[in-house]
Amino acid sequence: MTTTSLPAAGTPGSAEATSSVLSVEQLRAFSDAHFTARQYLPEAMPEDHLDAILHAAQRAPTDATAQMYSFIQLSDQALKQQVADLTVNPHFATAPVSFVICMDVHRLNLLLEHHGFERGEWPGVAVHFGIGDAVLAGQSMLLAAELLGYMGCWIGGVLTNLEALVDLLGLPEGVLPFAGLTIGRAAETPAQRPRIARSLVVHQNRYREPEKSELDGMQTDMAAITARGDWAQTLGRYFAKGGGMEVREVGLQKVLARQGLTPGAAGTSQTDTSAEAGA
Numbered sequence: 001m002t003t004t005s006l007p008a009a010g011t012p013g014s015a016e017a018t019s020s021v022l023s024v025e026q027l028r029a030f031s032d033a034h035f036t037a038r039q040y041l042p043e044a045m046p047e048d049h050l051d052a053i054l055h056a057a058q059r060a061p062t063d064a065t066a067q068m069y070s071f072i073q074l075s076d077q078a079l080k081q082q083v084a085d086l087t088v089n090p091h092f093a094t095a096p097v098s099f100v101i102c103m104d105v106h107r108l109n110l111l112l113e114h115h116g117f118e119r120g121e122w123p124g125v126a127v128h129f130g131i132g133d134a135v136l137a138g139q140s141m142l143l144a145a146e147l148l149g150y151m152g153c154w155i156g157g158v159l160t161n162l163e164a165l166v167d168l169l170g171l172p173e174g175v176l177p178f179a180g181l182t183i184g185r186a187a188e189t190p191a192q193r194p195r196i197a198r199s200l201v202v203h204q205n206r207y208r209e210p211e212k213s214e215l216d217g218m219q220t221d222m223a224a225i226t227a228r229g230d231w232a233q234t235l236g237r238y239f240a241k242g243g244g245m246e247v248r249e250v251g252l253q254k255v256l257a258r259q260g261l262t263p264g265a266a267g268t269s270q271t272d273t274s275a276e277a278g279a
């Protein structure tokens with residue numbers, strides 16, 4: 001997306017702060033301009049752009065004010081290549097800007113211990129809040145980048161060779177990669193990738209099971225995304241019995257335990273301040 005002139009946002013705290021920044025048409029156009037880009041022009045990102053993008057990421061909402069995430073920026077080219085190899089995603093190395101987006105309850109635990117609190121046992125909650133925080137901040141980063149005319153790619157391939165990645169990046173207990181995020185000026189313009197019908201993802205008041213005809217409709221709606229028009233076949237290779245996710249599951253469970261993020265593991269404590277902090 002090229003630069004557009006947006007109306008100035010209102011002053012925080014004033015009534016005008018809620019006035020819209022985009023028209024409905026502009027919002028639709030911006031949303032439709034999104035695509036995942038894996039090929040980038042070899043242009044360094046200006047510092048002020050990166051600064052503004054990171055500012056946007058840190059303005060993301062965060063559970064209980066805790067900011068349970070960390071971004072590992074890969075600025076060393078040899079390291080970028082190693083991460084590209086480990087994750088089998090070459091754009092880690094070729095993107096002008098590459099991050100590994102992590103959940104992080106380590107910093108929170110250090111803060112609490114520094115202030116004399118004893119660790120509690122909440123590994124499931126740590127993963128729930130930490131991944132949520134990391135995703136919100138990372139997607140805010142990507143949206144901000146897209147508003148400045150960049151495109152990017154989330155990289156779940158961090159789960160391939162996850163333990164080696166944790167070692168390479170020196171991630172302490174309580175820190176777990178969620179995904180990579182690469183950003184740059186796109187050097188490709190892929191066709192827009194479809195989505196399933198909204199009626200399948202928005203449920204009115206109660207969960208609604210899809211009809212068989214709707215399951216067929218999903219296959220039709222998503223046909224364009226695969227070479228042979230068979231989306232279920234593609235998903236099956238990832239998620240069905242014997243698919244790639246079963247392999248990833250083994251590696252993830254091992255790293256969850258190592259990072260103190262399974263029941264009985266140390267290191268995921270917090271004294272309950274949720275009422276005060278608005279959790």
Ligand SMILES: Cc1cc2nc3c(=O)[nH]c(=O)nc-3n(C[C@H](O)[C@H](O)[C@H](O)COP(=O)(O)O)c2cc1C
Binds near residue numbers: 034035153192
């Ligand atoms: C959490 C997450 C992980 C992803 N992992 C990868 C990945 O490892 N490699 C890759 O090339 N694309 C990856 N993608 C990009 C998706 O393939 C892409 O978003 C999807 O095909 C929809 O395309 P679109 O973003 O162009 O609409 C990932 C996206 C998300 C949200």
